[in-house]
Each structure stands twice: as structure tokens, then as C-alpha cells.
Amino acid sequence: MTASTAGTRLAIDASDLVKTYKGGVQAVRGVNLRIPAGTVFGLLGPNGAGKSTLVRMLTTLSAPTGGSASVAGFDIVRQQKQVRRAIGCVAQNSGVDVQATGRENLLLQGRVYGMRGVELNRRADELLLRFGLAEVGNRFVKTYSGGMKRKLDVALGLMHSPQVLFLDEPTTGLDPEARSEMWEQIRELAWDQGLTILLTTHYLEEADQLARNLAIVDQGRIVVEGTPDELKAQLNGDAVSLELAAGSDADTAKSIALEQGGVLSEIGVDGLTLRGRSADGAGAVPALLAALEAADIHVASVTVARPSLDDVYMRYTGRSFNAAEQAAAHAAKEEKK
Numbered sequence: 001m002t003a004s005t006a007g008t009r010l011a012i013d014a015s016d017l018v019k020t021y022k023g024g025v026q027a028v029r030g031v032n033l034r035i036p037a038g039t040v041f042g043l044l045g046p047n048g049a050g051k052s053t054l055v056r057m058l059t060t061l062s063a064p065t066g067g068s069a070s071v072a073g074f075d076i077v078r079q080q081k082q083v084r085r086a087i088g089c090v091a092q093n094s095g096v097d098v099q100a101t102g103r104e105n106l107l108l109q110g111r112v113y114g115m116r117g118v119e120l121n122r123r124a125d126e127l128l129l130r131f132g133l134a135e136v137g138n139r140f141v142k143t144y145s146g147g148m149k150r151k152l153d154v155a156l157g158l159m160h161s162p163q164v165l166f167l168d169e170p171t172t173g174l175d176p177e178a179r180s181e182m183w184e185q186i187r188e189l190a191w192d193q194g195l196t197i198l199l200t201t202h203y204l205e206e207a208d209q210l211a212r213n214l215a216i217v218d219q220g221r222i223v224v225e226g227t228p229d230e231l232k233a234q235l236n237g238d239a240v241s242l243e244l245a246a247g248s249d250a251d252t253a254k255s256i257a258l259e260q261g262g263v264l265s266e267i268g269v270d271g272l273t274l275r276g277r278s279a280d281g282a283g284a285v286p287a288l289l290a291a292l293e294a295a296d297i298h299v300a301s302v303t304v305a306r307p308s309l310d311d312v313y314m315r316y317t318g319r320s321f322n323a324a325e326q327a328a329a330h331a332a333k334e335e336k337k
């Protein structure tokens with residue numbers, strides 16, 4: 001049984017989780033997480049933010065120094081065995097044996113979890129098929145492409161049919177095609193199979209594409225949590241930009257935009273460009289275009305840019321994601337000196 005709050009089954013339920021390492025590093029400083037079963041949850045943060053430490057606690061590899069959590073309804077301290085049975089973990093560093101075939105890797109993994117006979121073979125075949133590896137299942141893994149190896153990694157994590165899958169940076173190092181294939185697989189696992197996935201990533205786009213909910217972690221704390229759209233909507237909306245046809249009167253265009261009654265906010269003119277923000281840029285444009293056309297003002301081109309998760313990150317942490325990554329890389333270098 002998984003825990004439940006107000007009718008929602010929670011696959012992960014953490015309260016005030018803390019980890020202070022010996023030597024005093026406060027890697028996780030009071031994290032609360034409520035992750036409904038059957039959803040993909042993205043944990044997003046630069047290197048050193050505390051994501052791995054949080055995941056290590058939830059997967060029973062590291063004991064919390066404060067707070068409590070349950071995974072699939074089991075307490076991560078008192079019921080470690082049950083938690084381990086209920087979860088699958090796909091680490092960044094592949095655990096596959098490249099000198100064995102894909103199928104052999106899966107069979108070995110299944111045996112570790114006590115699977116045998118028909119059930120074991122059926123599950124291995126099912127996963128090879130699901131991940132498009134059926135044809136290469138009997139080939140040595142050393143002949144696989146990066147994308148194929150990564151799929152096998154995920155299949156290994158799923159062999160014993162866990163309820164919750166921890167996926168660490170699933171597409172690092174993959175080319176764009178392999179990355180989008182992997183995204184498709186992850187979506188299907190949650191939607192068709194009801195699997196709960198905790199995805200750790202420092203790719204903003206990955207979290208945006210896959211996660212129903214995501215939390216931005218910075219310096220051991222969750223600084224904001226919500227759906228990607230909610231988080232982006234908290235900014236001032238889409239950026240709308242209209243390039244007026246040569247000879248147009250941009251100031252008149254601005255007055256017309258203002259008369260539209262709040263469809264656009266923060267309206268400004270720069271040469272022949274009329275700019276503004278809108279909660280629903282794509283919805284705002286047609287009415288605005290019609291009003292401009294009616295006043296004989298023609299528009300050469302329109303762009304609507306959605307706020308990105310990078311904008312969200314910036315708002316909540318005061319620095320861009322890239323700047324945070326660079327700062328973390330610098331700090332790690334200094335530590336090594």
C-alpha cells in the first residue's frame with residue numbers, strides 16, 4: 001500500500017528531510033516532497049544542489065540526519081528492505097556488463113531479485129520488446145550504441161517491476177534522436193504503466209518535457225515546486241513581438257494595443273517593433289492583428305516566446321542555471337586543489 005493524502009496515492013512522501021554530512025556539509029536542509037503515484041517528478045538543480053544526496057536517502061543508501069520519508073508506503077529507515085524491493089534505480093554510470101548480451105544482463109538482474117523460469121524469461125523478452133532491443137537482445141552490449149545501452153540501463157531498473165523508478169540524468173551524452181526516443185519511453189512508462197518516476201536532471205528542457213511536477217533544488221532546499229507551466233506562468237507571461245510593415249505608425253499601433261484592454265501588458269515600441277507580454281500570447285495575437293488591420297496597420301511578422309524554465313530558475317535563485325552550473329564546477333575544482 002502506498003501512503004495517501006486527501007485521496008491521492010503518494011509514491012514518495014518526505015517531511016523535513018535533512019542530511020548533514022560528517023564535517024558539517026548541509027547537503028539537504030529540510031525537504032518536503034509529495035509525489036503522487038503514476039507521475040513523473042523532476043528534480044532540477046545544478047551540480048552540488050543536493051539532488052543525489054536526496055535520492056540516496058530515498059533509495060535507502062544514505063541515512064537521513066533529520067526528518068522522515070516513505071517510498072511506496074514504506075519508511076526509508078525502518079522498512080529498508082521493502083523500499084528496495086519497491087524501487088528501481090538507474091544511475092548515471094551504467095551498471096551493465098558489456099561483455100554479456102542485453103538479454104543476459106536482464107536475466108542476471110532478474111535472478112538477483114529472485115525471479116526464475118518462465119516469469120524471468122517472459123519479463124526479459126517483454127522489456128527487450130518495449131525498448132526496441134528485441135533484435136539486438138542476443139548481441140554483446142559492447143556492440144550497442146550509447147542510446148541502446150541507456151535503454152538497457154532503464155530496462156534493468158524495471159526488471160523486477162518496481163512501483164517507483166529513480167532515473168538519474170537519463171539522457172546525458174545521448175544525441176538528439178536517442179534523447180527524444182528516451183523521452184518517449186519515459187512518458188509511456190508513467191502514462192501506460194502507472195509507474196512513478198523521480199527524474200533527476202540538470203537539463204531544463206528535459207524537466208520541461210517530461211515532468212508533470214518539478215522542484216527546483218538549490219543549496220539543499222526546494223526553492224519552488226509546481227508544474228512547468230505553472231512555474232512559467234508565475235512570470236509575466238509570454239513575450240509577444242510584432243514587426244510592423246515598413247511605413248507603419250508604431251505609436252498608433254501602441255495605442256491600439258493599449259485599447260485592447262489588458263490583452264498585452266508592458267507594451268513598448270522600438271522602431272517598427274511593438275512588444276508586450278501576455279498571459280496567453282498565442283490567444284492574444286489574432287484579436288490584436290485584426291484591430292491593427294482594421295486601422296490599416298499591417299504586420300510583417302509575429303513572434304510569441306514562452307518564458308523558459310531558465311527564467312523561472314533565475315527568478316527563484318537569483319542566478320541563471322548556467323551561472324549556477326559554472327559556479328558549482330568552479331567550487332568542485334577549488335575543492336580538489
Ligand SMILES: Nc1ncnc2c1ncn2[C@@H]1O[C@H](COP(=O)(O)OP(=O)(O)OP(=O)(O)O)[C@@H](O)[C@H]1O
Binds near residue numbers: 023045049053
Ligand atoms: N559523502 C559526502 N561527504 C561530504 N559531503 C558530501 C558528500 N556527498 C556530497 N557532499 C556534498 O553535499 C553537497 C550536495 O551534493 P550532491 O551530490 O547531493 O549534489 P547534486 O545536486 O546531486 O550534484 P550532482 O549533480 O553533481 O550529483 C555538495 O556540497 C557535496 O560536495
